[in-house]
Amino acid sequence: MLMIGTGNKAVATAVRDAKPTVVAAYPITPQTEVVEETANYVASGELDARYIPVESEHSSMAACIGAAATGIRTFTATSSHGLVYMCEMLHMSAAARLPIVMANANRALGPGWNIGAEHSDSLSMRDTGWLQAYVSTVQEAYDLTLMAFRIAEDENVLLPVMINLDGFLLTHITQSFETVEPGDFIPEINTPHAIDIDNPGGYGTLTPSNEHFKFRRDIERGMRDSVKVIEDAQNDFAKRFGRKYGMYEEYMTGDADVLVISMGTLAKETEVAVDNLRKEGIKAGSVGIRWFRPFPDLKDVVEGREVVIIDRDYSFGYGGILANEVRSKTGCSPFSVIAGLGGQEVTYDDIAGFVKMRAANEEHWFGVDE
Amino acid sequence: MAEIPDEEFILKTTSACAGCSASLILRYVTKAAGKDTVLVVPACCTSVIQGVYPNTAMNIPVYNVAFASAAAVASGMSEAFRAVGKKTNVICFAGDGGTVDIGIQALSGALERGTDFLYICYDNEAYSNTGMQRSGATPLGASTTTTPLGKKDYKKDLDAIVQAHNPVYMATACSAYPVDLYNKVKKALSIPGPKFMHILAPCPPGWRYPSEKTIEVGKLAVQSGMWVLYERENGKLSISGASKAAMKKRIPVSEYLKVQGRFKTATEEDISVLSEHVENNIKKLEREVEGIC
Missing domain, CATH: 3.40.50.970 (Thiamin diphosphate (ThDP)-binding fold, Pyr/PP domains)
Structure with missing residues (x-):
């Protein structure tokens, strides 16, 4: 419906x-x-x-x-x-x-x-x-x-x-x-360790x-x-x-030279940025991380490409959380952009701007580091 | 005399301390509740009493939960059982710290929502499981490891807080009066809705008295009026047997205090304040029984 x-x-x-x-x-x-x-x-x-x-x-x-x-x-x-x-x-x-x-x-x-x-x-x-x-x-x-x-x-x-x-x-x-x-897409729930009065057990006892x-x-x-x-x-x-989902969402990644990796609504905004960048001759693609835990295997999609990662978060004393997860799993050298904290507006033009200013292994706080 | 069933739901060899009245309470609570029961236990002495995985000293399901969460877990469990048509008793079995301090928000919420469960606070008047630190339920004058000179504040009036939620049934009990305790659990579980019991649980290592005196100390608490046995059904108060006698004639509060090492630091003033508190409390209850207030 x-x-x-x-x-x-x-x-x-x-x-x-x-x-x-x-x-x-x-x-x-x-x-x-x-x-x-x-x-x-x-x-x-x-x-x-x-x-x-x-x-x-x-x-x-x-x-x-x-x-x-x-x-x-x-x-x-x-x-x-x-x-x-x-x-x-x-x-x-x-x-x-x-x-x-x-x-x-x-x-x-x-x-x-x-x-x-x-x-x-x-x-x-x-x-x-x-x-x-x-x-x-x-x-x-x-x-x-x-x-x-x-x-x-x-x-x-x-x-x-x-x-x-x-x-x-x-x-x-x-x-x-x-x-x-x-229908039966979601089978009836069957919790094997559910409480059973006829087979009493201790749950979460000292272990x-x-x-x-x-x-x-x-x-x-x-x-x-x-x-x-x-x-x-x-x-x-x-x-x-009829609707297909993967561990992550790829958009125009096939021939991309530069990938933008992000999560949530930023990933959709990035797809528009990708279209616009391609009009300017920059072969960009987008990877939207759908499943963060378990973390997807991104090695193949990242291989041989420049990477821009947008984090709407931060691990103080370390860096953008997504940037560091991707870096540690793939060995890539991303341009780490911190953007959108506290609901800060991040438009597709802003994202296209991140791609243009990319510098491997550097970190940029959008709207702060200008 | 009530017919207390022979069937045991707690094995005789638990990891409780010698003379532990909490395990005695647990024994009579489970006898009254029977097989179709789940205990929800937050961090407290009972976390230890039931034994170490993969073993358990309990013969009914026991769900061990986070310190602050017992009444909320029970809330979900009760709703889930009722949703599928099961009448399984859901009983929170929590210490005083898990009730009057860290768990009081969840308890208040579950009572207010009319949860069909029985919440039992067994009160040994301190954080006994971590080695006897003060709780909101520690009485004035008692020394604990965090009040080495004796507690300067009053015991929190848990019953008044619970009563303000208008539960369908609430009662006090004491491990030294197991028949009274058994009957009250039975009655509580026969009524749908939120029920509450506050049970005094003398603690030999925490209160510092010889373990063989655990029943005697419980009786002194009641005989001195420091602990009053009563029940309230839909708010209506009735004083229970042993306390009826204590309402008329009491032993001095000092008789109860002097057998316990924890009151060695209590000053003369503390003792007179405690005695005055007992007198005021009993007068208040008498007036209520007589319908004066």
Whole structure:
């Protein structure tokens, strides 16, 4: 069915169609519409779920943990301070191997108060054991949220999945999007370690270091196995519903001399910059990182090309997070651009400008280093 | 006398300290709750009591969760069970630190939302699991490793905070009165909605008394009026057996304090303040029972 709505609306609609049994959420700008719309779907009966209006984000993730532990499907959504407030529970949900799905509206952290788009919130949760995807369009917000349930719940993964969408730039813009009838695209949830009264066990009891170590190793096993699960889900999605997704989105990369690598809405803006640069005779291409965890294999696409990487985030004392991830995985020497923090406007002309001023291994803070 | 079932849900050889009243409480709580029960346990002594992976001393599922999160986890768990038509008891079994301090926000939220669960705070009046640091539940005058000269602040009135949420059922109990405790858990679990129990749990190493005196110390707490056993069903107060007697005639508070090493630092003034507090509290409860306020 063709709908018109915001990124937030698309997420809520995908949640309706994925049919979780429990939704626990706490409102925060710019995610609030997800909370309201899922509540509306529950109130109208379109989504047959228990809606828990928790008193904090720490508790929204805690409630999802308690619910998912019984073997049912759960969903929550947050942003920014809400995400970092639930940090402890992100670690616990991943280590408890609970396939919780969460949407995160990427937003800056204070002080000073700033509600604009920034990836610092989710990237500071990088090492929690959550899978992380970044979407660029309203349609993708719908499709990836739906796919997230299948991927998280796969017996070879059993890890939570975070779908990230840029605050305001995607949460609040309106585009048309096509919904699907998921049918058996998302199989019935089957959590092998769900609480079983007839087979009582201790969950998360004191665990000696050698056993703890094995559990942590298995999180990484699940993370690595998730690559195939993601690819299978995306291929099956394309076969059933006609929209194709990869671990990352390539645009005009085939003959490109210079690649711009970015995440979220910046990747779509970059595609326009690529078109314009090509009119000027600069053979540019775009790589939009869709799955940040597990991190995709970019070696082949980066090989032999100049690379410009745009980070809407920063690791103080080190550098742009995406730039350094790509550099360490591929050995490339990127021009690292820090742009768009706190919702700073970054146009396709600005991005074309980054390409023109590129210098290997240098770092440029857009609007600051002029 | 209640028929307390023989079936045990906690094995006899746990890793609890000798004379641990928390494990005694756990024994009677689980006997009252029965097999169709999940315990949600935040960081507390019970994290240790249940044993080390891959073993467990418990014969019902125990879900160990982050310190601040017990009531919120229980909230999600209860909703999930009810959504699929299961009546499984969801019981939070939390210490005083996990309840009156770090966990109070989640508890308040879960009570306010009408969560169908039983929250039990077993109160050993300090962070005993980390070696006896002060908590909001530590009484005035008691020395802990972070109040070496005795606590200068009052014990937080947890029951008044919980009562302000109007739970369908709330009660106090003490490990020294297991039948009363058992009956209250039974009653709590027979009522849908948010239930709360506050159970005094004397702690031999923390309170510094010989482990064989753990029942005696619990009885002194009640006989002196320092701990009052009561229940409230939909707000209506009724004083329980052993405390009814203490309402009429009490032993001096000093009789309770002097058997515990933790009160060695308590000043004469502390003792008189504690005694005055007991008298005021009992007068207040008497007035409520008589319908005066």
